[in-house]
Amino acid sequence: MSFEIEQMQETHILAVVALEQECHLSSLGDIGYRKALQDPNSILLVATVELPVCSSSEVVAIFSAQMVIDELQIDNIAVAESYRQKGLATILLAEALKAAKKKGMNSAVLEVRAKNSAALKLYKRHGFIVAGYRKNYYHNPPDDALTMLLNSSKHA
């Protein structure tokens, strides 16, 4: 599979929000992403694949986060269902952490459903550890939340 990791642009927003909705993730939405794209503290990436038919590309994965001083606060990472388990999220997260380090990241934080074993594996593989627990934090379907932290000095 050949894909490209790119900075998110306004032209991607519709597809980004649609992918977040497909994955039942909360989203900044159209207006929120337009604002975030103007913010130098945002880290917004997409993975795209070329569509052979009309020489355009399709968004197949997204990453969104912002730097707050030296902490990367990760909002979302999502991969379209038919592109999962091919290493795409691993590459996207590695690129995002590299970009965050260039912006002075010392730590990263995120919240994840306790039953989301794919996401937990992804984050643990990148050095995140479970640092907190919120019982019944999520609804539809109900789930607990885990707060995960990455100490950048422990990340290669």
Ligand SMILES: CC(C)(COP(=O)(O)OP(=O)(O)OC[C@H]1O[C@@H](n2cnc3c(N)ncnc32)[C@H](O)[C@@H]1OP(=O)(O)O)[C@@H](O)C(=O)NCCC(=O)NCCS
């Ligand atoms: C979580 C998600 C982003 C992973 O994307 P992906 O491209 O399939 O992940 P990768 O192929 O890079 O795999 C990452 C790791 O997770 C594991 N993994 C991926 N999907 C898995 C699954 N369904 N079950 C168990 N492990 C899984 C892989 O084996 C890999 O582990 P390894 O490095 O030890 O081999 C994807 O499943 C997704 O978009 N889910 C819906 C949105 C979501 O839950 N986002 C996270 C919000 S916090």
